[in-house]
Amino acid sequence: MLDVEGVSRSFGGVYAVQNVSLSVAEGEVRAIIGPNGAGKSTLFNLVGGHLTADSGTITYSGRPIDGASAHRRAHDGIATVFQGARIFRGMTARENVMVGAQPWTRHGFVAAALRLPRHRSEERAIREQAEHALERVGLADWADREAESLPLGQQRRLQVARALCSQPRLLLLDEPASGLRAGERTALAELIEDLRAGGLTMLLIEHDVRFVARLADRVTVLDLGQVIAEGTPQEVTSDKRVIKAYIGDEDEHARGH
Template identity: 70%
Template sequence: MTNGAELTVTGVDRAFGGVYAVRDVTLSVAPGELRAVIGPNGAGKSTLFALIGGQLAPQAGEVRLDGARIDRLSAHRRARLGISVVFQAARIFHGMTALENVMVGAHATNGAGFLAGALRLPVHHREERLIRERALECLARAGIADWADRPAEELPLGQQRALQLARALCAQPRLLLLDEPASGLRAGERERLATLIGELRAEGLTMLLVEHDVAFVMRLADRVTVLDLGGVIAEGTAAEVRADPRVIAAYLGAAPEETGPEAAAAAATATATATETQTATGGERDAGTAARAAEDQGQQNAGVREDSASARKGAEP
């Protein structure tokens, strides 16, 4: 149904204050593919997303959507080309209802401007009707139709995240970037999200998914790309990646031991946060720590705190 786009990232670099958050990353996602991007905190995942979504410009390298270069385009231009973003922190619009929030998502697909709105030209009425209908559908799809007329900031966190997803869907994207969509969600909400992502994949939408919950990722994704210290350290199917010694090393911060893949994955989830604290004291990985600090600037504390909480929960026997 949806006509998923092809994404090609070639050798992109992005540094903050001389420290690379993303370095020479190359990545190619086929139309309709669901690609997961995993890695320890501060591995450069969010920065990579920002480079694709247009919140940041790469200092080197290229980003192409269906073969056309987009890395010099501003975020709103990229949105018009069909890239939608679900941010890590629930970035919703205050002072507007949930429905209006989702209607903003349709901005990328419509064109009525100030004049059409001010003079109430026919195009304004036509578009408003269509946008409203579509926004209501998207709200229903995200499971929050009942909240449509409530002010967005009054929604509970889980619903705010669903709202963000509904907004992204209202843009009828061809490439959807999901930055930790499951963080802070309860088990039921998480299941519902997984089902929706599965449906979107079946419809042929290309998706890029960053997630800390490795089990969640492994279940959904076609292929997995693992980032560490701003670079790609492994890529392949879930099983291939799980068995990769470099991946285990990146998560544990030590040489891989003889463990089963399942155990490694579980350990990886549990120690994702712990690793960060450990490496902060390790001299050899100073660059990585700085990169993480650089990347964390852009992330909201709330999101990070939730991650640590869920990681800690995973560590309990």
């Protein structure tokens, strides 16, 4: 479903991602792991459409999407959950989720201003879909709260609900567990497992190896912008190069503190 072929991207002459290739099958949950600075977020931005590659091609559903803008990709069924709390301020949780319906709705300013029939019928469908998405992530009781007043864990789930409201075919998650407390992490993991059981294809960017171990079908390991290993969670966690990359990382951490 998603093919990344020899993609490179550099910033100021330094490669953030270098000649990375990977292929995600329909229905697969693929984790991308790696130590800090491995190029995970760059890869996420390349697939999401917030960055363009210097070279290489990204194919989605059999079509190259290199030139497509982020909103074009959203319309093609790629939904995104960002690392930070990218919820929309000044809107309720429900309204935040309703924004996610953009890709499969059409009506614009004129239809809205004049309350044309198209606006009415689409709004009804959006409302239903949003309600459904809120229930799925367990936020139905919080729907009319100000989104920014929710705790971080729920804001992350709210982003997932917004993504689900777009009826995505591919869900990109950028370190969804970062900054969450243990209970919130478990709840998020359960949510991702639930989505996986529903057959949703996911690309899960994550720093923590343990978090992806039971969620991912396959794991791609990045280090210094390159793929150093790929396989099942078990294969990858016993790979010498992976262990070295992570231990090296922790050494640097230790030195830094």
